[in-house]
Amino acid sequence: xxxxxxxxxxxxxxxxxxxxxxxxxxxxxxxxxxxxxxxxxxxxxxxxxxxxxxxxxxxxxxxxxxxxxxxxxxxxxxxxxxxxxxxxxxxxxxxxxxxxxxxxxxxxxxx
Amino acid sequence: xxxxxxxxxxxxxxxxxxxxxxxxxxxxxxxxxxxxxxxxxxxxxxxxxxxxxxxxxxxxxxxxxxxxxxxxxxxxxxxxxxxxxxxxxxxxxxxxxxxxxxxxxxxxxxxx
Numbered sequence: 001x002x003x004x005x006x007x008x009x010x011x012x013x014x015x016x017x018x019x020x021x022x023x024x025x026x027x028x029x030x031x032x033x034x035x036x037x038x039x040x041x042x043x044x045x046x047x048x049x050x051x052x053x054x055x056x057x058x059x060x061x062x063x064x065x066x067x068x069x070x071x072x073x074x075x076x077x078x079x080x081x082x083x084x085x086x087x088x089x090x091x092x093x094x095x096x097x098x099x100x101x102x103x104x105x106x107x108x109x110x111x
Numbered sequence: 112x113x114x115x116x117x118x119x120x121x122x123x124x125x126x127x128x129x130x131x132x133x134x135x136x137x138x139x140x141x142x143x144x145x146x147x148x149x150x151x152x153x154x155x156x157x158x159x160x161x162x163x164x165x166x167x168x169x170x171x172x173x174x175x176x177x178x179x180x181x182x183x184x185x186x187x188x189x190x191x192x193x194x195x196x197x198x199x200x201x202x203x204x205x206x207x208x209x210x211x212x213x214x215x216x217x218x219x220x221x222x223x
Binding site for chain 2: 008032034036041042043044045046049088090092094097098099101102103104
């Protein structure tokens with residue numbers, strides 16, 4: 001079983017829709033949680049970073065962490081065609097030396 | 112404001128050839144990382160350097176070596192390239208091992 005599981009999609013939504021992206025994990029020691037966006041032929045770009053449980057909002061993006069369920073989510077409101085990309089979740093332990101990445105969910109927002 | 116710079120961007124090698132992938136960061140980060148990204152496999156850690164002067168193996172280190180040349184630079188070497196090493200290689204850096212990593216745009220490597 002992988003440390004981090006992420007549905008690869010692809011996910012296709014109309015412009016303006018609310019998008020929900022999710023990851024589950026098995027390691028209860030994970031404390032740091034991140035979401036990255038990766039455009040085609042580019043490196044991953046950090047979108048959101050949270051520590052422990054709770055919600056964090058940044059513009060149209062909201063990250064949620066539910067440690068009791070070992071489940072994290074990224075919500076995108078008023079989705080735009082420029083949001084079309086692959087979204088990667090990542091997490092790490094407090095004392096760890098490495099991050100664990102999901103395989104990514106491919107999102108297309110149709111104008 | 113370059114961030115993480117990787118060279119070269121593309122490379123084609125023949126089986127058995129060697130090459131070094133270069134990475135430099137200008138954010139004064141302590142930690143640096145090398146990943147490979149393959150379809151359906153996600154990002155897999157090859158080697159990392161938690162701080163200048165230290166390097167450690169990640170998930171898939173076989174066939175690779177690294178050098179943390181100084182605080183800015185972290186290189187990845189393939190001594191004898193194999194077709195299984197065809198991949199996109201990403202370098203990343205972070206302020207320390209718990210802080211988010213910032214990525215370069217990758218080196219696309221094909222081994223024939």
